[in-house]
Amino acid sequence: MANRVQIPTNSSALIAMIADEDTVVGFLLAGVGNVDIRRKTNYLIVDSKTTVKQIEDAFKEFTTREDIAIVLISQYVANMIRFLVDSYNKPVPAILEIPSKDHPYDPAHDSVLSRVKYLFNTESVASGRR
């Protein structure tokens, strides 16, 4: 926390996606799809057959790639790897939890809001705890 994090500037960074088929197809229509020379994509389509390990691996891959600036992840998928999402604290790539067709956005589960909510927690302020 005390160390200043280097914020990399990039003139052409990608948007990665970990979401259901319709969401990924929609954003691919908007032009965010990228396939590199090794046929690696910047998205993972999550369906009933996708394992938690695959989601974890995709999340770790996208958050360590230098060419990715934002990772869009459906909130219900983020809930499957909640410990991983909540422990992520780099400024780039930014993790955005988005709603899906069957799971509307719930601010109570958002990792960013969970992190900052202690500022509204009168108990922790009164007791002088961090």
Place this chain on the structure above:
Amino acid sequence: MEEEYQYSGSGEELQARELDGEDQKLQHHCQLPGAEEKLVLQFMDSMHNYLSLFDEVSSALRQGWFDLASARHSMGASRINSSLLDLKFHPAATTLKITNCDGTQPHFMLRKWVSSEHESTQLEDEHVQPQDDSVKSSGLADNDEVQKERSKSLSVFGVLISPKLRASQLSFERALETLIEIANMRSSLLYSFHQLQKAEDTKQ
């Protein structure tokens, strides 16, 4: 490095504490009148905008899913599914530019439909003013390039496509623009939160 000595509660121990340059600057900044209040306001504003923008993006996504479902209904499920996605090498037409304006928080800018062949005709986020007049005068060419890129994206699902698929594309583009605003709001929110946290730690 400045050293600060303070007595513990018992009054018997002497404790040396070093303040590094960053903490000194923060302490000085927070001692300026209204600095902390300004941070709190920035935090609250960012939080409010962050939540409001999520309502907007939910609405845009819902419209996009509905249009996609309508297109699938008219074109057939076999014509709109993930198995048709292009897995050949191709760069993204819509990318982001990250800048670090004040050296403290990242700022994201959307670059929509930038053709890999014609990088000079890029369209940037509407908040960025074009500095070169030649970009403005070639607006028509830009629109043609944008339409060409849009059609290229739609052509994955065939030549004859439902108007609902085009509508879905526009809805998802709108959702993407809102998500970039959310990303910037997230940056501002986390920055002001960390500054307030540091100020509290420094006071203690």
